[in-house]
Amino acid sequence: MTSRSQIKLLSAVLISVGVGLTLYKFFFLHFPLMPGSVRTVWSVEAKITFDAEGGAIEANLALPGDQHSFEILDETFASSGYDFSIESNNNQRRAIWKSETQDGEQNLYYNLQITNNEHAAIPADITAPSRPTTAAAWLPAEREAALGIIETAKARSGPDRPIIQELLAMIGAETPSEDVHLLLSSADSPSKAALAIHLLAELGIYAHLIRGVKLENRAHNNPPIELVEIYESGNWITYDPRTGEKGLPESFFIWQRGGPSLLDLTGGSKSKIRFSSLSNVIPAKNVALKLAREETVALVDFNIYSLPVEKQTVFKSLLLVPIGALVVVMFRILVGVRTSGTFMPVLIALAFIQTTLLTGIGILLVLVASGLWVRSYFSKMDLHMVSRIGAVLIIVVVLMAGFSVLSHKLGWDEALNMTFFPMVILAWTIERMSITWEEEGPREVAIQGGGSLLVAVCAYFAMTNKLVEHLTFNFPELLLGVLGLILLLGQYTGFRLLELHRFRHMDT
Amino acid sequence: MWWARRKRLRENGIVGINERNIALISRYNERANFPLVDNKLLTKRAAQAGNIAVPELLGVIDTPYQLRRLPELLRPLREFVVKPTRGSGGKGILVLNRHDDGQFAKPGGQLLTIEDIRHYISNILSGVYSLGGRPDAAFLEALVASDPILHQYAFQGLPDIRVIIFLGYPIMAMMRCPTRLSDGKANLHQGAVGVGIDISTGTALRAVQNNNVVINHPDTGVNFSNLIIPDWTNLLHLAASCHELTGLGYLGCDIVVDRDHGPLILELNARPGLSIQTASGMGLRSRVNTIQQLANCDWPIEKRVEYAMENFSARPDAN
Numbered sequence: 001m002t003s004r005s006q007i008k009l010l011s012a013v014l015i016s017v018g019v020g021l022t023l024y025k026f027f028f029l030h031f032p033l034m035p036g037s038v039r040t041v042w043s044v045e046a047k048i049t050f051d052a053e054g055g056a057i058e059a060n061l062a063l064p065g066d067q068h069s070f071e072i073l074d075e076t077f078a079s080s081g082y083d084f085s086i087e088s089n090n091n092q093r094r095a096i097w098k099s100e101t102q103d104g105e106q107n108l109y110y111n112l113q114i115t116n117n118e119h120a121a122i123p124a125d126i127t128a129p130s131r132p133t134t135a136a137a138w139l140p141a142e143r144e145a146a147l148g149i150i151e152t153a154k155a156r157s158g159p160d161r162p163i164i165q166e167l168l169a170m171i172g173a174e175t176p177s178e179d180v181h182l183l184l185s186s187a188d189s190p191s192k193a194a195l196a197i198h199l200l201a202e203l204g205i206y207a208h209l210i211r212g213v214k215l216e217n218r219a220h221n222n223p224p225i226e227l228v229e230i231y232e233s234g235n236w237i238t239y240d241p242r243t244g245e246k247g248l249p250e251s252f253f254i255w256q257r258g259g260p261s262l263l264d265l266t267g268g269s270k271s272k273i274r275f276s277s278l279s280n281v282i283p284a285k286n287v288a289l290k291l292a293r294e295e296t297v298a299l300v301d302f303n304i305y306s307l308p309v310e311k312q313t314v315f316k317s318l319l320l321v322p323i324g325a326l327v328v329v330m331f332r333i334l335v336g337v338r339t340s341g342t343f344m345p346v347l348i349a350l351a352f353i354q355t356t357l358l359t360g361i362g363i364l365l366v367l368v369a370s371g372l373w374v375r376s377y378f379s380k381m382d383l384h385m386v387s388r389i390g391a392v393l394i395i396v397v398v399l400m401a402g403f404s405v406l407s408h409k410l411g412w413d414e415a416l417n418m419t420f421f422p423m424v425i426l427a428w429t430i431e432r433m434s435i436t437w438e439e440e441g442p443r444e445v446a447i448q449g450g451g452s453l454l455v456a457v458c459a460y461f462a463m464t465n466k467l468v469e470h471l472t473f474n475f476p477e478l479l480l481g482v483l484g485l486i487l488l489l490g491q492y493t494g495f496r497l498l499e500l501h502r503f504r505h506m507d508t
Numbered sequence: 509m510w511w512a513r514r515k516r517l518r519e520n521g522i523v524g525i526n527e528r529n530i531a532l533i534s535r536y537n538e539r540a541n542f543p544l545v546d547n548k549l550l551t552k553r554a555a556q557a558g559n560i561a562v563p564e565l566l567g568v569i570d571t572p573y574q575l576r577r578l579p580e581l582l583r584p585l586r587e588f589v590v591k592p593t594r595g596s597g598g599k600g601i602l603v604l605n606r607h608d609d610g611q612f613a614k615p616g617g618q619l620l621t622i623e624d625i626r627h628y629i630s631n632i633l634s635g636v637y638s639l640g641g642r643p644d645a646a647f648l649e650a651l652v653a654s655d656p657i658l659h660q661y662a663f664q665g666l667p668d669i670r671v672i673i674f675l676g677y678p679i680m681a682m683m684r685c686p687t688r689l690s691d692g693k694a695n696l697h698q699g700a701v702g703v704g705i706d707i708s709t710g711t712a713l714r715a716v717q718n719n720n721v722v723i724n725h726p727d728t729g730v731n732f733s734n735l736i737i738p739d740w741t742n743l744l745h746l747a748a749s750c751h752e753l754t755g756l757g758y759l760g761c762d763i764v765v766d767r768d769h770g771p772l773i774l775e776l777n778a779r780p781g782l783s784i785q786t787a788s789g790m791g792l793r794s795r796v797n798t799i800q801q802l803a804n805c806d807w808p809i810e811k812r813v814e815y816a817m818e819n820f821s822a823r824p825d826a827n
Contacts (some may be wrong), residue, residue, distance in 0.1 A: 333526060385634030435636055439599055440698065493527040500513050503522050505719050506786060507513050 007491055011484035018481030025475060029292045032284040035470035039115050039287045041073065042215050043278045044253060046110045048263060050271035052102035057082075057267035059108055062211075062256040063093040070253055073113040073290045082108065092256075106268065114253065115287050138198075142186050145179035150202055152177075164205065164230060168244040171196050192241040193226035206231035208258035210238060213275045215251040221274040224255060224262060253277075285474055317350065319472040322482045324349050324459040331455045333489050336496030339452040340429055340436075347422040348452070349459035354420040357460060359412075361453070363403065364421065368449070370399055371430035372437070379434060393427035521791030528758075528782060532796070536675070536757025537778050545754055545776040549593040549647050558753050561746060561772045563589075563649045563764075570645035572633055575626055582606075582622065587651035590625070592632040594644050598695055600637030602628060603651060603665075615664045615692050652772060655765040657738055661685045661703070663727035664692035666764055668774055669705065669737065671744065672784060672792070673759040675803055676751035678744045678816045679795040681705040682787040683737065687717065688727045696783045701725060703732050704788030707820035710740030716787050743771040744813045750776055752809075795820060 001009075025031040048059060063086070064072065077084050082097040097108050138146060153170060157163040171180055171192050183195050193209055200207045210227040227248070228239045238248050248254075256262055265271045307315065324346035331337045339345055352360035374395050378388050400419060407413070429452075437445045462468060471478055495503075517524075523532070544550050555562045566588055567581045582588075585606065592600040604612040604620070611619045620628075629646045631637075638644040658667050665686030672680045682702050686692045689699030696702045701722060704713035715722050715732040724731050737743065747761040750773065760780025763771050785791055798819065807815070 336525065385631065385636055491530065493524070493530050495514055495517060495522075495524040496526060497510070499524045500510055500517065502719075503517055503524075503786065504513070505716075505721075506520055506522055506789070506791070507516050508520070 004491060007487055011488045014480045014484030014487070018478050018484065021477035021480075022471075022475040025288075025477075030284070030288045031474055032288070033471070035466045037284040038281045039284045041113055041115045041280045041282045041287060042070075042253070043280060044112050044114060044213055044215070045276045045278075046255075047221070047274050047276070048106075048108040048110075048265075048271065049274070050106055050265055050268035052104060052106050052268050054101065054103050055267050057097070057099045057102050057106070058265070059097040059268070059271075060264040061095045061097075061108075061110060061273070062260075062262050063095050063110070064112065064253070064255050065091055065093060065257070069117055070114045071117045071291060073115055073287065075110070075112040078109040078111070079107075102267075138186070142183055145182045146199060146202060148179045149177070149183070150199060163203070164200070164232070164239070165244060165246075167199055167203075168196055168228070168239055168241055171199070172240075172242050172244045191226050193228050196228045196239075196241045200228075200230065209256075210254055210258075211256045211262050212252050212254045213277060214249065215253050215277050215279070217277070217279040220276045222276070224273060224275060225249075225252070227252075229257065316469070316473050317353065319476055319479065320353075320463040320469065321346060321350070322479050323463050323468055323472060326482050326486060327459040327462050328455055329486050329489050331458065333492055334497060336498035337451040337455055338448050339455050340432055340448040341425065341452070344422075344425055344429060345452050345456035345459055347425055348456040349463055351420040351422065352456065352460045353464060357457070360460075361457075364453075366403070367396055367399055367421065367426060368430060368433070371396055371426065372434055375430055375434040376437075379438065385431075389427050389431050392430050393423060396423050396426050396430075517791075521793035522785055523782060523792045523796070525782065528779075532674075532758040533779055537759075538755065541755045542778050545756065545759075545778045547593050548591060548595070548775050549645065551754075551773075551776050552647075552649075554753055555750075555773055558749075560749055560753060561769060563652050563766070563772050563774065566648040566650060568645060568647045569629055569633070572630060575629060575633075578626055578629065579622055581648065582625070585648070589649045589651055590629060590632075590646055591649060592637040592644050592646055594638035594642070595632075598693055600632055605651075652764045652774075653767040655738055655767050657736075658683070658765055660728055660730040661701075661725050661732070661735065663687050663725070665690075665694060668694050669743065669763045669765070669771075670780065670784060671747035671761045671763060672780055673747055673751050673761055674796055674799050675757050676748055676807075676809070677799045677802070677812045678707055678747050679799060679820060680784050680788055680790075680792060681707055681744075681747075682784045683712075683735070685715075685725060687725070689717075696781075696787070701732075702783055702787030703735060704784070704790075705737060706822045707744070708817045709821070710737040710743075711735065713822055714787070714789050719786060738765060739770050741813065741817070744816070745809055746771045746773060748809045748813050748816075754778075 022033075026033050046061065048061060050059070059082075063075075077095060079097050081102065082099045085096050085098075087094050087096060095110055149167070149170060153163050153166040157166045170177065173180070176184070180195070183198075184192065197207045197209065207228050207230040210229050211224045212227065213222070214225055226241070228241050229236050230239060231237075237246060239246055240249060263271060263273050325343065328339070328343055328345055332339070332342075348360075348364065351364075354360075355363060371392055375388070375392055378391060383391070400421070400423070404419070433445050433449060436448060544554060549565075549568065552562050552565055556565075566585060569575060569578070569581075587605050590602040590604065595601065602625075603615050604625070605615075607613055607619070611621055612625060613619055632644055632646040635643045652666055654662065654666050661667050661683065662685050667683055667685045669681060669683050671678050682704050684694040684696060685701040685703060686694050687699055687701055691698065694700050696716075699718060701715050701717045703715040705711070706713055712732045712735040715725075717726065723733070743763055743765070747763060750759060750761050751757075754776060756776075756778055758778075758780070760777035762774040762777065764774050765771050782792075802815070
């Protein structure tokens with residue numbers, strides 16, 4: 001294989017790996033491609049309140065499981081004086097608080113952070129019921145009432161109005177019938193949902209409870225909402241027994257699906273569970289990071305994010321250097337701009353980022369001009385080059401110190417960042433410019449100096465671009481793509497833009 | 509408009525810098541062979557060993573300590589040139605002429621004392637003129653007395669002839685004539701006149717100053733169309749022999765014609781520039797392609813020069 005095609009292949013591999021990893025992070029880990037994209041994160045709090053009776057206490061709360069429309073980012077438990085543990089069986093996780101002796105009113109908290117899953121997969125349905133819902137232990141009068149309701153529902157139902165809906169409508173009615181009223185006050189069916197499930201069991205239809213929370217910003221102390229999920233012709237379908245409506249209500253977070261009780265308490269009384277919810281808008285990246293960490297994705301685990309925060313900021317600017325290098329390569333190979341010192345413009349651009357552009361250009365011009373002036377005096381002296389450059393270096397440092405003090409006194413603090421200018425490089429640049437001046441005249445100095453400044457300013461704009469900054473920091477693998485691009489440019493044999501001007505007289 | 513020009517320049521066979529760097533220099537010039545041409549002193553010694561004519565070497569100063577014997581070294585010399593061994597693009601060359609009062613005059617008339625020269629050489633040693641500021645050495649060389657015919661075409665300095673040698677074949681040539689504008693230097697981008705030379709005859713194709721065609725030398729007024737380079741065939745032989753000397757496939761030979769000694773190699777360049785195309789009014793590519801097809805022939809110098817003189821005459825469609 002020729003070196004040319006090797007480089008082409010290598011570049012193609014680098015670029016596709018870079019872009020591929022980026023797309024992977026975008027599509028599967030949900031890292032945002034654009035800066036400033038945000039996601040809503042809900043903070044849901046369950047508060048268990050009860051009166052302790054002085055003895056041993058065990059509280060057992062069902063916890064939300066995996067669900068398709070929300071992702072759990074984080075969960076925290078707060079309860080002083082309790083031992084805490086989580087048990088899980090049959091896909092149902094339960095939080096258990098235990099304490100030997102407690103007295104008086106008790107509060108236990110469970111908090112979780114969830115976010116809407118925009119990239120929801122098809123819901124993984126729980127399996128079909130293996131056994132029918134247990135029939136209710138009704139008193140004879142209640143059984144009578146129940147049968148009466150079912151009869152009425154059967155009578156009212158028709159081909160376009162199935163019996164399930166009819167039944168739910170009767171239970172959910174604002175002024176329920178005598179029978180419904182009787183059953184709702186029965187000990188065995190404390191809620192409309194529970195009643196619906198019992199009645200459906202009489203019809204031989206499988207159903208179970210769904211308990212959940214309606215997500216509202218700043219909603220406080222709401223009781224759990226109960227829905228009914230009915231197994232109909234191979235599918236689980238949700239109904240709201242209060243309204244008889246089909247489907248999950250909007251922004252409804254399912255806490256418990258089927259299963260036994262929501263809260264079991266021993267050693268306490270007057271227990272109740274209340275939910276509060278609060279919405280927060282958080283950068284999408286943080287959400288993606290949190291999710292990826294939960295799943296310990298290697299790509300993220302071995303990444304800049306795993307560094308301490310202050311080191312991350314160092315890397316943030318370091319990762320921009322390749323972008324600066326790309327700008328320099330493009331200007332030199334595609335345009336043909338002459339610069340003094342190949343990658344000096346990148347270092348200057350990095351300094352500009354610290355000082356802001358206009359201040360930076362001002363300081364740079366003053367430094368170089370004064371350096372050239374001092375250097376022109378030295379050039380008449382009989383000095384070794386090393387001591388001459390050393391002398392210019394010291395002059396540059398002294399000037400920087402002087403400007404810093406002066407600008408601080410003037411309250412012009414962004415100029416204080418001038419220490420980011422690469423002093424040694426500046427001293428060298430001054431030396432070379434001075435020689436160019438002597439040998440080829442001020443015009444050449446202006447061309448090279450102007451070229452360097454132009455490239456530095458362009459690199460500055462490329463490096464401070466919000467999108468570029470976002471992409472390089474969050475998708476550092478894109479730098480492989482930049483590497484591939486630079487390698488490809490290394491093979492470019494076409495004319496430089498300025499050569500089109502240079503050879504304009506050959507254009508016949 | 510840019511795109512159309514790009515296309516036409518390509519069709520005219522103009523080689524750009526990117527193409528030169530990759531398709532010619534990287535491909536045909538091995539890195540290991542660069543030091544010989546980048547160091548003028550090494551070039552000169554290798555040339556002397558290979559019986560290739562060069563201006564006489566008068567002395568070498570490669571440590572600051574040796575500057576002490578500078579007066580002694582200069583004593584027998586009247587006219588001489590001080591050069592850094594690694595100067596690029598004609599940088600750091602000092603032409604001196606001894607006056608009777610013990611001072612030395614530059615071509616412009618400016619007088620230097622021996623102390624000034626010492627300082628100048630000390631600068632060369634510390635690497636002011638070398639790429640990247642590497643410490644350097646200086647050498648003294650006999651001043652070439654220009655051939656009277658060519659002398660008419662130069663203001664102050666010395667006209668030299670750049671021949672591009674590709675795989676041992678001279679493929680393009682130009683004479684570079686110093687002007688007042690170029691301050692006596694033979695650098696085209698500083699305003700020297702570039703005269704394209706017909707490989708087959710040694711006559712002028714056209715003359716260009718700062719990209720504009722000129723008819724007469726702007727300072728001496730001599731018409732370029734009458735120019736015939738003396739000793740042309742020998743000059744091409746000399747240039748072509750540098751291929752074997754350096755092992756470089758794409759090479760620029762800078763040659764001066766001395767009144768007494770004929771053509772002499774002044775320096776060699778492993779990265780010759782592209783202005784020769786403007787001076788000659790034609791692109792390099794077609795000639796490069798022609799030679800690439802002969803690459804396996806392995807002809808001796810005489811045959812290569814003969815081939816070039818037969819085939820590389822002025823373009824039939826030259827205007």
